[in-house]
Amino acid sequence: MQYILSYIIAAWRQRPEVHRNRAVRIPRWPVACLTLLGLVSVPAPFTQGGPAAGPVDGQEILVFAAASTGTALQEVANAYAAVGGGRVRFSLAATSALARQIESGAPADLFLSANTAWMDRIDEAELLAAGSRTLLFRNRLVLVAPSDTDTGPVAVDISLDLEAMLVDGRLAVADPVSVPAGIYARQALESLGMWDRLQARVAPASDVRHATLLVRRHEAPLGIVYWTDARDTADIRVLGTFSPELHDPIAYWVAQLADAPAPAAASAFLAFLQSDAARAIFSRHGFAPPLDADTR
Template identity: 50%
Template sequence: MPPSFSRHLRAWLLPALLLFAAVPASAQTPLTVFAAASLKESLDAAAAQYTRQTGQPVRVSYAASSALARQIAQRAPADVFVSADQDWMDWLAERGLIDAGSRRDLLGNALVLIAPAGSAAQPFALDARSDLRPLLGARGRLSLALTASVPAGKYAKAAFASFGTWDALRPRVAESDSVRAALALVARGEAPLGVVYASDARAEPRVKVLATFPADSHPQIVYPVARVAGSAQPRQADAFVHWLGSDAASEIFRRHGFTIR
């Protein structure tokens, strides 16, 4: 090799190697997490902390668990799924679309009845004797997530059914695509009452909690997490799932109103 060529090669290689060494962590391929809408603030904070600690970027897509599970079934690119109930995680497991060994129960939550922050309604103990119709007024609607598919809506329907009041309330219900959409209706004053998770109510200053549903009035609220079987980054996905159960992550979730499983 001619000396001049060797010198030119070294002159080109050294800056290239330095540039490669200086590539920031953000140049890594982001992990894609599909997560229940109710996790928005808490998981955003957790993902940001994980990136600070590890250099691994995390991109989170939020929607109703039902919508996300169907997207995964249609082979949407995702690495991790966090559902707001066991049913949709089971649905994916039955189709071989999650890694069973990575699945774990991550969080819990409570179901609450909310009103706009400026409402004259006062907190009360909610049970089978409670009649919500006077609080709804002549034309007001009870804001719920979709009761046939979205976990928060399913839990709410189950609770009212356990009270024996679902049939009377059903004509007054306004259903939304996600629990955050149901929350927004109440926050904007478009519905006098709504049912959401306790963590949702904590995240929205424009609403107040009137009552907490008894835990035995509905199925236990559990947020399972698992790696998606089709993940393009299984090792990184498993590491993130494991970290979500760490003390650091648990503290973030507690701060946002969740319980730890």
């Protein structure tokens, strides 16, 4: 027994490190060996009524999630813990950045995407657990300004003169090339016939949260962001709402990754994300239930 334990500890000490710019999966067979030896206990998974038999309780999972879901997700994780669920960590960023990390092999348990195309890409690469993909909710685009602006509510249609409203400032949006919020904003402006005139005046941000902050800090007089980010950000005023007909559906998908480090715990939290308790939290933060059209 002492020889076996020494061998396992030595192997564990030789595990790969996690580097700043890339994540390296740590071999987990030493933990499995310790479990078989009775030296590590593996608790039970979460079910709607509380812990059930299986190796979930106490396991931490990592969720790669669109930046716009951060505030609501943290509340959901707190509610999950309150009913006996395990620990949940979030890596929040633009959906495009997270998808590329997954493609590069970064370890995560769940992926919550703010864009159908990026989830399709991960699905087509066979990186999702079969049957786990679920449509959670939807969002909408709004035009925002600092709360102390003199500009009042506006109708967001072809009569809107955004160039005049910007004066000599820039329009804050998430990166319109790859970040979902920016892609939707570009599509809306293209539908209104404004993109060609405004493209050079766009201030691209790494994600929608940063675009919102540019407006909040008066670094941009106007921005196009999600409704949920606008309502959760102080010192921001919503001037108008973009019709959903102007852009692709803002649909949020979640799925378990095929190579999830903690698959049982991931499945438990995925189920909780679809519970009535989680839906109520998402609704309070401004997310709306999905429509059939959101799957197009």
